[in-house]
Amino acid sequence: MVDNGGAGASGDDGGVKLEQDRLLPIANVGRIMKQILPPNSKISKEAKETIQECASEFISFVTGEASEKCRTERRKTVNGDDVCWAMEALGFDDYAGPLRRYLQRYREMEGDRANQEKHANTDNISIADQEKDASVPSSSSSYRNNRGTRCSS
């Protein structure tokens, strides 16, 4: 999986909360905003920064809810279903449906990929492995839950 920006060491930065670490890059945020705004529009720097903050808050807000669900259910890993569930629980009804669909398609695609890689390479969890501290011991446990059958090597 592409992991652009600070790839390898995705661990802690020694506890120091650098501002840039808790925000999404402003360039990326600005680019997304531009997609929906008319070509002759401008975005003040302050507005971009505000959206940046809002986006991080959004992630934290939803993650908190998802994580709470996991805690209640005594699961250690926050997965895609938890995120979708949290969206809905928090009232982001418009988001839940499309995101579930997105997740479903992602899993299908990863399923295909896993099958291909299995043949190319005994280690068919190369994708998940890039996320060193991702919990997934083997290609998404949720994927497995969903698909039921997974060709194990």
Next chain:
Amino acid sequence: MDNNTTNHQPQPTAYPPHPTTTTTTPPPGGAPSPTPFHHLLQQQQQQLQMFWSYQRQEIEQVNDFKNHQLPLARIKKIMKADEDVRMISAEAPILFAKACELFILELTIRSWLHAEENKRRTLQKNDIAAAITRTDIFDFLVDIVPRDEIKEEAAGLGGIVGATASGVPYYYPPMGQPAAATGGMMIGRPAMDPATGMYVQPPSQAWQSVWQTSATEDGSYGSGGASGGQGES
């Protein structure tokens, strides 16, 4: 306010119209004449529905789950800022990359409506404050925008409502078609100037980059339809 009677959903989708638009706080002054206000709210609702409809289509066509508009590692860092979060499945940041994209888009759209109401082409922080105030599900963001920006917004609404018969915050009318168009995918109806009750220049083609591939009347985008490009991009 009785939005539901006039609220027609174009298609039976699994996605209800954005909750906000049916629960938007009535203007403090009290809506003098609900009809135009209703109407514009309805238009806004339709536009948002169009936005979601387009996003759903996009999702059906996505093939690349590896390249995202937002860095996954950063998303993960933000998630992990929460101490209670222990492990994160590989798919969660991917899903959030998409979710944040939708979020940023939606918040931007809603903010832009406010900028247009104020006849500005530059999106400002107070536009975002307005969007947050007007949208129930964005309540969790109130602390991010200063109170004075929000108060300004409320006063603005009250002012507009008090002053004009049409009563409205000019919720963003759809673009594209002449005024006679009804319901559905109206695009291009010019914004009504509440002061004069006349249609002013069409709202900008905020959607053009989004809707172009899905619009049924592409021709209208180029010039903004009947009202053409009066000071319009």
